[in-house]
Amino acid sequence: MIKLEKVSKTFRTGSGEVHAVREVSLNIEQGEIFGIIGFSGAGKSTLVRCINLLERPTEGTVTVDGTELTKLDEKRLREVRRKIGMIFQHFNLLRSRTVYDNIAFPLKKSSLSKEEKHKKILSLLELVGLSDKKDAYPSQLSGGQKQRVAIARALANDPKVLLCDEATSALDPQTTKSILHLLKQVNEKLGITIVIITHEMAVVKDICDRVAIMELGRVVEEGATEDVFVHPKEKVTKDFISTAGNVDKIYELIDEGNDLTKLQEGEKMVMLTYSANNAGEPVISYLAEAFDVKANIIYGNIDILKGKTIGKLVVTLSGKPENMEKALAYIEERKVELEVIKA
Numbered sequence: 001m002i003k004l005e006k007v008s009k010t011f012r013t014g015s016g017e018v019h020a021v022r023e024v025s026l027n028i029e030q031g032e033i034f035g036i037i038g039f040s041g042a043g044k045s046t047l048v049r050c051i052n053l054l055e056r057p058t059e060g061t062v063t064v065d066g067t068e069l070t071k072l073d074e075k076r077l078r079e080v081r082r083k084i085g086m087i088f089q090h091f092n093l094l095r096s097r098t099v100y101d102n103i104a105f106p107l108k109k110s111s112l113s114k115e116e117k118h119k120k121i122l123s124l125l126e127l128v129g130l131s132d133k134k135d136a137y138p139s140q141l142s143g144g145q146k147q148r149v150a151i152a153r154a155l156a157n158d159p160k161v162l163l164c165d166e167a168t169s170a171l172d173p174q175t176t177k178s179i180l181h182l183l184k185q186v187n188e189k190l191g192i193t194i195v196i197i198t199h200e201m202a203v204v205k206d207i208c209d210r211v212a213i214m215e216l217g218r219v220v221e222e223g224a225t226e227d228v229f230v231h232p233k234e235k236v237t238k239d240f241i242s243t244a245g246n247v248d249k250i251y252e253l254i255d256e257g258n259d260l261t262k263l264q265e266g267e268k269m270v271m272l273t274y275s276a277n278n279a280g281e282p283v284i285s286y287l288a289e290a291f292d293v294k295a296n297i298i299y300g301n302i303d304i305l306k307g308k309t310i311g312k313l314v315v316t317l318s319g320k321p322e323n324m325e326k327a328l329a330y331i332e333e334r335k336v337e338l339e340v341i342k343a
């Protein structure tokens with residue numbers, strides 16, 4: 001649905017060139033929710049604005065739904081852009097217009113009759129749960145409600161793609177959840193392909209099918225959310241994952257010589273990562289039963305990733321050396337990721 005080939009964007013500023021996006025190639029499939037995550041300044045906003053050519057790439061091609069946008073003149077581009085909705089961190093609503101009129105705004109050039117437009121606006125209001133706010137002004141709405149209006153407005157022209165530029169960054173966690181839930185509904189009910197850019201791992205974990213991680217203008221890692229989460233390759237990806245849980249703190253505690261991390265002779269401290277297909281298996285209790293190896297849980301974290309559980313546990317294992325070996329082999333056999341972090 002969206003194909004970026006070697007897209008680069010360089011800004012020329014008074015103090016020199018800024019390479020905001022460097023040779024990014026991505027294929028985003030029809031109907032998926034694709035996340036682009038990175039720290040501030042990584043180039044996410046610039047990249048997402050290259051998808052609808054709000055920023056024209058310096059190099060590379062952008063193809064959306066079979067049309068190469070980078071080839072089009074401005075007039076044709078404006079037409080095609082109507083099929084690409086966009087929402088922003090600060091909502092960008094027209095302050096002097098009511099909710100109804102904000103949603104009506106992009107329909108100005110539509111070929112629908114007055115009656116059809118009216119029906120369309122009412123159904124969009126219903127979809128985003130704001131039927132009772134149609135005559136309110138943006139200043140009378142909460143942040144979450146404003147973003148709902150922005151979503152309804154972005155959907156007015158029946159787009160095939162919805163681009164979300166830090167759409168939940170100005171919202172509290174509870175409201176973020178409700179907006180993500182609405183985006184998921186939009187994706188499932190209307191079959192719209194969604195691209196979400198964010199610096200929040202929680203957003204990716206909740207709804208993205210696939211994710212790309214950006215650093216210094218480049219995509220450094222990409223894959224199914226679950227794979228990237230369970231087997232991160234790049235440091236920046238690991239940093240993001242550790243912002244989403246507290247398990248990686250164990251390395252700091254070991255460095256500090258914290259009492260929690262002191263081991264007796266023969267003990268091992270291990271980090272276990274359970275992925276969706278084996279999460280919840282009673283691996284730990286089986287160790288005691290089958291191998292007489294005791295597992296003392298130091299701490300852990302369970303994540304829900306698109307409805308599937310991913311668990312991380314830091315445990316110390318104690319038992320006879322030969323039994324320990326068998327226990328470790330058993331853990332690996334169960335496809336639980338195992339890392340001995342101190343022995």
Ligand SMILES: Nc1ncnc2c1ncn2[C@@H]1O[C@H](COP(=O)(O)OP(=O)(O)OP(=O)(O)O)[C@@H](O)[C@H]1O
Pocket residue numbers: 011012013018019020038039040041042043044045046047199
């Ligand atoms: N119009 C512009 N002119 C000059 N430099 C720009 C422009 N827009 C972005 N940049 C620069 O490009 C780089 C990438 O910015 P971008 O906003 O795309 O990153 P980001 O990952 O979205 O970060 P944030 O989350 O902070 O917005 C930054 O160094 C930024 O200063």
